[in-house]
Amino acid sequence: MVRSHDYFTYILASKIGGTLYVGVTNDLIRRVSEHREGTASRFTAKYGVHRLVFFEHHTSVDQAIAREKQIKRWKRAWKIQLIEARNPNWDDLYPALA
Template sequence: MKQHSYFVYMLASRIGGTLYVGVTNDLERRVEEHRAKTVEGFTRRHGVDRLVWFEPHGDIRLAIAREKQLKKWNRAWKVRLIEKANPNWDDLFLALMAPYHNRPASPVIPGER
């Protein structure tokens, strides 16, 4: 039997900005859709495309339950969850994609090395 992976994730518009909670079975594809603004809706309207937190699950029912739980949380609880794992609100998508695209996990600022 094939093992499936599901992800509950949070996106932000910027450090301390607007938050979005979602669930997917393909984190790379879904975040790319948010970043490319290919899907109408909340994240496109509010410029929410920075992956700041995610949690893997092996069971879709557990992932959906966790997503619903987080959506009911107040903002301060979500911020604490993000900052516990990602205190600088780094865009985790860059680190996820680095091994596949031979690029550094951290963005390089032009003129700095």
């Protein structure tokens, strides 16, 4: 029996148009909280990247990882288009989740 689970591909930003970070997790609220506390990644802690500006839900970890890798290979302009298609003001989506 195959059970579906929740996995997320997400993008964090330091500010509008700022430094971007692409990640994957099975617990979006926990992971973004760790980024905000500075414990999840040296990169996000160093550059102040903690604004959740985009996320996608997946039911397969393989799908989520494949999407993360795809987005990481994209040009910066394409990542910005992805963010702005759903979140044109680069609002921090975390408070609505937590």
